[in-house]
Amino acid sequence: MNKIDARERALTGQTEQTLVGIDGMTAHLGELHEAIEHLRITRKTLLSLAEEPGPCPS
Template sequence: MTRPDAQEPDPGTWLLNKTDARERALTGQIEQTLVDIDGMTAHLGELHEAIEHLRITRKTLLSLAEEPGPCPS
């Protein structure tokens, strides 16, 4: 219930306030999503580096295995 002496905001002001609040909320979500993307991008880079190291290791081991000579005991 509204007090008789209180003025209700006009519909235009009310809508603009709601729009501003929604814009702030969406901006916050965008900023958080960008932080999340940066973190995932960094993690993806680490995973690519780890798999590349494994591939290099495999290639090195296969190369060593093909070399002539006795296998160490």
């Protein structure tokens, strides 16, 4: 049973480490999605401003 217990502890440790890694990658993925969304908003704003007529010359 010692080998089974040791294997179970090892697998449990690997599982916990993997879950921590997944949590970190999930957080990073969220940050990347947020950065992409900010770029899309910036692009949309700049294109909108470029389409607006400029001030009338005096």
